[in-house]
């Protein structure tokens with residue numbers, strides 16, 4: 001027979017074990033606000049001093065940790081977004097190129113029937129892929145997305161068919177900020193239904209409006225995952241060359257920057273070599289910055305709303321750009337830009353704020369991390385369960401963000417058509433058409449000194465690791481819309 005003391009100890013241990021293993025209580029589960037900007041440059045944060053105005057992002061950086069060595073999985077919109085939501089390389093989840101059709105921008109006029117069956121309208125992420133909102137649902141989360149979806153337009157591909165409870169935004173990869181049309185085709189959707197109810201209103205204001213409403217509705221009821229992928233500061237996908245050649249921004253935000261003269265120029269060769277009136281580089285830069293500042297104001301109102309509801313400190317706020325900047329953006333000190341596998345295409349600004357989770361205020365963290373870490377990290381923070389039988393390419397980043405361990409990430413690979421990059425530790429091998437080389441990122445973040453001649457073994461090692469990764473991706477289970485079934 002068990003002695004009373006032993007029974008007491010046994011019960012005590014059982015109690016401790018229960019406390020350690022029981023699911024997180026509702027009050028403890030953090031809310032999640034994921035903000036993704038579109039084509040923002042590595043250097044385009046006010047605190048970095050290039051003259052761009054981002055007081056809310058600066059506040060976020062002072063109250064959270066800024067990541068300086070953070071990558072996205074592809075140097076342009078669609079695959080970058082597919083990867084951050086699935087935690088899987090584009091080549092593994094199947095979305096390893098753009099779901100778009102640029103022909104209308106180049107002058108082709110489809111009939112409505114023809115356009116409806118082009119790839120931009122019928123392509124979408126494979127329905128078997130598991131995304132963050134579906135995973136968080138198992139822990140009781142409500143999820144909303146307000147902004148750019150970019151993973152398919154058919155109903156079965158839309159956010160509310162993929163785990164989100166609410167969607168208001170546009171479905172494809174870029175729009176006119178005011179008409180919400182993509183090269184003349186309406187693109188705004190609420191849940192599963194196209195809508196033109198807000199036509200004429202600058203879309204950043206609309207995404208702000210919806211996000212604030214969502215916060216108001218869920219602040220005291222459910223833990224939530226709020227995903228706000230802004231259109232800003234992406235170029236305008238309008239037909240008019242003067243609009244198309246810049247970024248649209250409200251006048252009041254343009255006026256916060258020095259005046260530009262002249263605003264436009266005539267180019268003898270626009271698309272198809274036709275002459276057109278387009279924005280000057282100075283105007284383009286001013287407009288880009290104004291769009292960022294407007295977005296920043298919207299971000300500020302979200303932080304204020306969370307604070308007023310007294311839920312800010314237990315809300316995980318994550319901000320980053322979906323890929324590197326181009327046009328009016330500033331990627332300094334990185335080389336290259338959006339669409340390239342130089343650092344300027346794939347290394348992006350990122351800030352994480354979560355004081356209740358031990359993420360320090362005002363820190364700058366140089367750990368090698370990526371958007372592939374998002375899904376496993378949000379699963380760990382929320383008490384949700386990782387999806388079964390799904391190969392993930394990232395890990396839980398919280399111990400690294402708390403400064404407890406160095407990053408588990410040792411390597412990462414990028415492939416956009418014939419543009420390639422492999423990073424292993426501090427080394428990066430780049431193949432950019434006829435350009436490229438081997439670079440020591442610890443000492444040469446700007447990828448200026450090609451060391452492939454002096455370090456041939458290291459280059460060979462990186463090429464081998466890249467080849468290993470390619471064969472792993474090729475042996476992964478096929479996924480649409482690009483891979484062979």
Ligand SMILES: [Ca+2]
Pocket residue numbers: 038039076077234322323
């Ligand atoms: Ca983008």
